[in-house]
Amino acid sequence: MSTHIKILRQVLSKYSSPMTLNYPSGVDPKKKYSQIPEGLRGYIERDEEKCIGCRACYMVCSGRATKYFDTPEKRTIQVYHFRCTYCAHCEEGCPEEAIKMTKNFELTVTDRNDPKAFVNTELKMLVCKSCGKSYLPEKMQKRALERLSDKINAKVKDTVVADYKKVEGYCMDCRRARGVMLDTHTKKHVWLEVV
């Protein structure tokens, strides 16, 4: 009987101030609307300026939600929110920090192929001079050149950049086929130093 009285007292203590959140209605400013913690991982947003199309997000995705489609003109990277597990591996693995997990959590659709559930990014592709296949997005090449120029040792920098400019425009197979003709330095610059 005494436990019943203790419970009764606790039960009557919050009779007029319930702890419910006011979720669908935002009218009363005094009551809390919704509980959104700091690091909430909501839906995905990709910044089109920063993305270079390197497909690191595709390789790291744990739910196989990110896919890429290559056509001769462009590359499309697509995230399908229905397969995503919101693990944020793509955010961690992107070298340009183009993907962000926003705090948005309100997306309900009635049709499986609704465009709201997809995030598409399109990038222009470079085409090989000799065989005509598309091999690399344009932005990726520009960014690769910038990174090369930043972090290479000053003594060998000019040689490396000049070599890169010689192979520009050829896809990987054609580059291998023309290896000798293009006359790139493999390790000659190192020997030049030592000798």
Added chain:
Amino acid sequence: MGIINRARIYSPWLYHMHCGGCNGCDIETLAALAPRFDVERFGIQLVASPRHADILITTGCVPRQFIPMVKRVYEQVPEPKVVVAIGGCACGGSLFYDEDPENYAILGSPDLLIPVDVYVPGCAPKPEQIINGVVQGILKLAEKGAKKDSK
């Protein structure tokens, strides 16, 4: 709107069917019915038998041995009815879905077996998202009810 169609919006009853899965979405669904995100404010109740329900909530991706049960429970819910698929697994199979070769144990989303009306993606979706999805389901239920009444 007739009084009976309005009553369908004012008191929708839920039946929660768990078709395989890790139970994360089930815990979030039951949290939506708990005091913090109380949905009984809007008249939504959890019922114990599919024959009493209007809205069928499915969570989890369907293993191949569960296929006849999903069809049986769907057929036991009387018209008008709405199916809401909650969670990434119920929407598209999430991690467990293979395209080729096909998985020997997991079929994927229940919408390969029964017609699903509302999808709520998330892993696991927040209780607020679930309330959002159920409210859309209620509006669809009113449409279906109006069509049934006018026939």
Added chain:
Amino acid sequence: MADALFTIVSAVLILPISLFLGVIYSFLIRKLSARFQWRVGPIVKMYSDLAPLIGRTRIWQPLYDILKLFGKDTVIPANSRKKLFVYSPYMSLLFAVATIFFIPFPGMPLLSDVPFSLIIASYLLIASIMFTILGPVASGSPWGAIGARREVELFLVAELGFVVSLFAMAFAKNSLSIWTLASNMESLPAILLTIVAGTTMFAAMLGKLHIKPFDMPEAECEIVAGPYTEYSGKLLGTYFLAKVFILYSMVSLFIAVFLPPFSSSLWWLPVYALAAFLLVFLLSVVQVLNPRYRIGKALNWYLKIVVPLAILSFVIAFALRMVA
């Protein structure tokens, strides 16, 4: 002649009044249980930005549930006894509605001044509950059979306390008509009898209305909705409507027999409302504080505590009759 006319008019008026009051009591039990659990129950005044979409108030929530059920398809299982399955809810509703004519409401004595209206009212209640046992048995499902068996056992012991406490009050006042019991003020030595018999009747009400320690017949999810597992659509709606009328009948029978002058004339109407609210408040407090008992434990509790109290109330009534 005017008397007969007044009775007919009040009999027609009591139907919407009892439905209205039954729905309000049912809503109050849900709302108070929710408030005691630190949450908001069915909303009385809906938020202003959602009101155009989903209505302005949910006070009539139990009525909306019943109306929605009337709009759904009815599914009749193939291996059930069809006639008994279909007719049980209607018979249950019929007897529940017939009961309300024998219980007085402030300002309307209705049929309660018939000389033995107490017996008629309690037997009609028994008949109504009997059809909530027969219907599930006829449904051909094992969950229905388990629910019906639990209902039979609970009903037998709760009925004992119900009947003995009512008849103890009738014995002390030397009359079986509810109107006589309801219209005389209590004399001072009879207060003790009212307290003991009232407690017994309250405990019996918990069993008959399936309030929390004793809701094992309809144990949801334990036996998949219990007796109502195979019911759907308008048959289920009829059962819920019968439950609303039974709730009204039990509350007003308690006030008529155990709180005497409050049901007799129209001037007592505010006090009647207050007494009904307090009774419903007590029922929700008991509902919130208790878990669900097993059927053996419930029988034990009734046989050890409620039946001795009932016998005690009968002894006090006998003593009062000897003295006065």
